[in-house]
Amino acid sequence: MSNEYNLEEMGRKAKAAARGLSVIPTETKNTALRAMAEAIRKNKNEILEQNKLDLDDGKASGLTGALLDRLALNNARIEGMAVGLEEIASFRDPVGEVLGMWNGEAGRIGRVRVPLGVIGIIYEARPNVTADASGLCLKSGNAVILRGGKEAMRSNIVIASILSKAASEANMPLGAIQLLATQSREASVELMRLQALDVLIPRGGLNLKKSIMENARVPYIMTGMGNCHTFVDASADIDMAVNIVINAKCQRPGVCNAMETLLIHKDIAQRFIPVCMKALCERGVEIRGDETVRGLFPSAKVASEEDWETEFYDLILAVKVVDNLAEAMNHIHKYGTQHSEAIVTESYENAQAFLSGVDAAAVYVNASTRFTDGGVFGFGAEMGISTQKLHARGPMGVEQLTSTKFIIYGSGQVRG
Amino acid sequence: MSNEYNLEEMGRKAKAAARGLSVIPTETKNTALRAMAEAIRKNKNEILEQNKLDLDDGKASGLTGALLDRLALNNARIEGMAVGLEEIASFRDPVGEVLGMWNGEAGRIGRVRVPLGVIGIIYEARPNVTADASGLCLKSGNAVILRGGKEAMRSNIVIASILSKAASEANMPLGAIQLLATQSREASVELMRLQALDVLIPRGGLNLKKSIMENARVPYIMTGMGNCHTFVDASADIDMAVNIVINAKCQRPGVCNAMETLLIHKDIAQRFIPVCMKALCERGVEIRGDETVRGLFPSAKVASEEDWETEFYDLILAVKVVDNLAEAMNHIHKYGTQHSEAIVTESYENAQAFLSGVDAAAVYVNASTRFTDGGVFGFGAEMGISTQKLHARGPMGVEQLTSTKFIIYGSGQVRG
Numbered sequence: 098m099s100n101e102y103n104l105e106e107m108g109r110k111a112k113a114a115a116r117g118l119s120v121i122p123t124e125t126k127n128t129a130l131r132a133m134a135e136a137i138r139k140n141k142n143e144i145l146e147q148n149k150l151d152l153d154d155g156k157a158s159g160l161t162g163a164l165l166d167r168l169a170l171n172n173a174r175i176e177g178m179a180v181g182l183e184e185i186a187s188f189r190d191p192v193g194e195v196l197g198m199w200n201g202e203a204g205r206i207g208r209v210r211v212p213l214g215v216i217g218i219i220y221e222a223r224p225n226v227t228a229d230a231s232g233l234c235l236k237s238g239n240a241v242i243l244r245g246g247k248e249a250m251r252s253n254i255v256i257a258s259i260l261s262k263a264a265s266e267a268n269m270p271l272g273a274i275q276l277l278a279t280q281s282r283e284a285s286v287e288l289m290r291l292q293a294l295d296v297l298i299p300r301g302g303l304n305l306k307k308s309i310m311e312n313a314r315v316p317y318i319m320t321g322m323g324n325c326h327t328f329v330d331a332s333a334d335i336d337m338a339v340n341i342v343i344n345a346k347c348q349r350p351g352v353c354n355a356m357e358t359l360l361i362h363k364d365i366a367q368r369f370i371p372v373c374m375k376a377l378c379e380r381g382v383e384i385r386g387d388e389t390v391r392g393l394f395p396s397a398k399v400a401s402e403e404d405w406e407t408e409f410y411d412l413i414l415a416v417k418v419v420d421n422l423a424e425a426m427n428h429i430h431k432y433g434t435q436h437s438e439a440i441v442t443e444s445y446e447n448a449q450a451f452l453s454g455v456d457a458a459a460v461y462v463n464a465s466t467r468f469t470d471g472g473v474f475g476f477g478a479e480m481g482i483s484t485q486k487l488h489a490r491g492p493m494g495v496e497q498l499t500s501t502k503f504i505i506y507g508s509g510q511v512r513g
Numbered sequence: 514m515s516n517e518y519n520l521e522e523m524g525r526k527a528k529a530a531a532r533g534l535s536v537i538p539t540e541t542k543n544t545a546l547r548a549m550a551e552a553i554r555k556n557k558n559e560i561l562e563q564n565k566l567d568l569d570d571g572k573a574s575g576l577t578g579a580l581l582d583r584l585a586l587n588n589a590r591i592e593g594m595a596v597g598l599e600e601i602a603s604f605r606d607p608v609g610e611v612l613g614m615w616n617g618e619a620g621r622i623g624r625v626r627v628p629l630g631v632i633g634i635i636y637e638a639r640p641n642v643t644a645d646a647s648g649l650c651l652k653s654g655n656a657v658i659l660r661g662g663k664e665a666m667r668s669n670i671v672i673a674s675i676l677s678k679a680a681s682e683a684n685m686p687l688g689a690i691q692l693l694a695t696q697s698r699e700a701s702v703e704l705m706r707l708q709a710l711d712v713l714i715p716r717g718g719l720n721l722k723k724s725i726m727e728n729a730r731v732p733y734i735m736t737g738m739g740n741c742h743t744f745v746d747a748s749a750d751i752d753m754a755v756n757i758v759i760n761a762k763c764q765r766p767g768v769c770n771a772m773e774t775l776l777i778h779k780d781i782a783q784r785f786i787p788v789c790m791k792a793l794c795e796r797g798v799e800i801r802g803d804e805t806v807r808g809l810f811p812s813a814k815v816a817s818e819e820d821w822e823t824e825f826y827d828l829i830l831a832v833k834v835v836d837n838l839a840e841a842m843n844h845i846h847k848y849g850t851q852h853s854e855a856i857v858t859e860s861y862e863n864a865q866a867f868l869s870g871v872d873a874a875a876v877y878v879n880a881s882t883r884f885t886d887g888g889v890f891g892f893g894a895e896m897g898i899s900t901q902k903l904h905a906r907g908p909m910g911v912e913q914l915t916s917t918k919f920i921i922y923g924s925g926q927v928r929g
Contacts, residue, residue, distance in 0.1 A: 116846065120869050193869075201891060203877070203884035211872070213902050295902050314726055316733075316903040337925040344927035430532065452920050453536050456627070461619070464923025468619035473928075474919065475617055486629050486711050486916035487732040488904035500902035503890065504868050507880025509753040511760035512889075 102279045108293030110272030111215040111240040117270035118238045123190040129267035130186035134179040136263035147251040167222040178228040185232040191496045192238045204507035210499045212238030214295035219244045224252035231274045237498035244277040289313040320481030323353030323436035325466045328425040330442035331364040338441040344465040354469040358415040360425045382412045389418040405432045437466035458491035518695040524709030526688030527631040527656040533686035534654045539606040545683035546602035550595040552679035563667040583638040594644040601648040607912045608654045620923035626915045628654030630711035635660045640668035653914035660693045705729040736897030739769030739852035741882045744841040746858035747780040754857040760881040770885040774831040776841045798828045805834040821848045853882035874907035
């Protein structure tokens with residue numbers, strides 16, 4: 098691994114590749130995606146070797162078990178990458194779709210989906226993102242510049258080089274898939290300012306988000322911060338509420354759509370809190386409650402102001418009793434990150450008020466927040482979950498990696 | 514006019530207003546828009562008085578005639594603002610539209626249009642933008658913070674205050690329409706960094722664009738730069754081509770969808786150039802041509818490299834002869850600003866290649882680039898013409914001022 102790189106040159110190559118990719122037929126792209134899947138399978142041992150070196154370095158430098166797990170590849174995960182690419186090949190091609198066509202004074206005016214152009218992606222430990230992101234960008238006709246985490250550098254280099262070679266042998270333009278393979282920290286900031294990018298997609302935590310907000314000079318889509326709530330209304334079915342709460346907190350606590358704070362209507366608190374808190378504790382969840390919660394469940398710890406703001410990504414839950422729906426919605430408005438929010442209720446009126454009044458990428462009635470996911474929503478593989486409102490909101494599939502243009506079929510029209 | 518302002522406070526007010534606006538019924542918003550139109554009419558004299566003061570200052574400080582004309586209001590222009598607001602009231606409300614609903618493992622999943630939230634707008638001389646932008650934002654359920662040009666400060670203050678008062682009397686939340694009324698230059702940069710903004714829309718020239726790219730820390734949509742081309746192919750109908758060229762250059766040269774460079778296939782140059790250049794000259798157009806152009810039309814000036822890059826916004830036209838379609842498309846790719854591009858051709862193959870291969874917000878076959886406009890495309894009043902690919906491309910109407918969210922109707926679903 099060297100620290101040398103020429104990002105401007107990579108940008109020029111990507112732009113040229115994007116121009117070619119934008120007019121390549123669907124079947125040619127699909128053939129390339131399938132060839133990329135085969136190349137991943139054929140070079141499995143090489144990938145495992147490089148991943149082992151990354152893992153050895155990670156252990157030596159004291160990475161946590163969770164991070165090492167995200168970094169680790171094995172036969173099943175490598176096969177998963179290949180299958181993922183084949184699935185992307187089977188998706189409908191969004192490029193060229195006509196979203197409408199009508200007659201106007203300019204002639205026949207249509208709106209057609211086109212690729213975004215050049216996409217930059219900054220991501221962290223999981224090396225399989227290298228394959229997923231490359232596949233999604235290629236399918237949607239975009240060139241991609243990948244910037245993976247330094248922990249997975251060797252794995253990313255070998256995966257990107259396999260994919261890039263297979264793609265170009267299958268008639269994709271050179272430069273369609275490029276990895277920014279350097280340990281240099283400045284390279285990330287340079288990528289955030291690379292004018293060749295049509296969009297930058299950061300996938301990471303709070304530090305990456307802050308750095309993007311400070312440094313980015315190209316359009317970007319924020320993804321994946323999730324301080325998600327569940328509100329158990331006075332009329333909730335208690336069994337259903339317990340089920341949903343346990344699922345939202347425990348099924349996979351380390352992800353962005355897991356619940357971090359539970360809000361409970363005061364009129365159901367006495368019946369709900371003892372049974373639900375007990376069930377959570379049995380599953381190893383640490384409860385941090387307000388005074389009312391601690392009155393009803395004395396082994397709960399004290400919730401601090403900071404707890405309402407925190408994405409624990411862990412088996413920890415902040416719990417608060419509220420007077421009514423309005424207080425619950427105000428709490429969500431104040432502390433939420435506009436990712437996924439749920440109400441459990443049997444009240445039609447409150448369900449409707451929550452759906453229209455809560456401002457988030459996904460708003461649930463009587464279901465777990467854990468469902469916010471491109472696969473579950475039917476988009477196939479996803480490029481992340483957007484928590485901003487511009488361009489894409491919620492899970493982003495290939496469609497969200499496109500723009501549109503107007504095409505006009507005239508017959509000599511001029512403007513009067 | 515004072516230099517004091519508290520943008521953070523304006524941001525808080527706008528955020529609170531946006532939350533209220535997002536759930537206000539369509540008919541209530543329309544009533545407010547019609548009340549705003551009436552208030553503009555009723556306070557016409559006050560608006561004219563303040564506009565006169567702006568015009569006096571403008572003349573004293575040596576504004577050009579063109580700028581003074583953009584700044585000036587009269588009875589007809591004020592009535593135009595009122596009618597514009599009434600037209601916006603008659604638009605279909607984009608908020609609440611369901612873009613799809615399907616069954617999934619989470620329950621019934623729908624995608625619904627919601628307002629963006631708080632929109633910031635930075636614009637230049639024309640004070641009628643104050644009314645248009647306020648109306649479009651209100652209709653789409655967004656709060657707006659307006660930052661107009663200093664030349665029109667008094668006009669903008671009076672218009673914004675009339676609109677804001679009429680809106681709040683018609684049950685719109687306080688803070689729905691706010692004007693950043695200060696001469697301070699730093700205020701613009703502060704607005705570009707105001708975290709309360711969900712999106713910033715700059716409407717202005719190259720300097721504003723540069724400042725946005727350097728200073729903005731919120732999502733933005735670039736608008737309105739247009740270095741537009743027309744390519745006259747070998748097979749073009751000469752009469753049609755002359756008509757389209759004259760319209761694209763002369764009908765209104767000072768706007769972003771006017772043509773700046775004309776490209777001509779070498780095989781039609783001898784027949785086309787003398788007649789077309791003569792027609793342009795008769796309309797006062799200054800021709801700057803390459804060597805071939807000057808061989809066929811000796812009174813043309815020499816085109817410099819800079820001319821290919823320039824948006825003249827004036828009766829000046831750069832003209833170049835190219836060998837073939839590919840060279841024309843390469844020229845557009847190199848010098849274009851991805852706004853509006855046209856081909857005049859009778860070749861089906863070349864029309865298709867141009868439509869799919871040229872990357873711009875609007876791509877025309879056999880029609881004038883002058884048609885790129887929200888009104889012409891059928892969107893009603895427009896908030897500007899986006900020249901970026903993220904979120905909105907081309908003319909932006911009320912729909913482009915919305916985002917979406919997913920709503921999920923469950924019945925106790927948890928993720929397995």
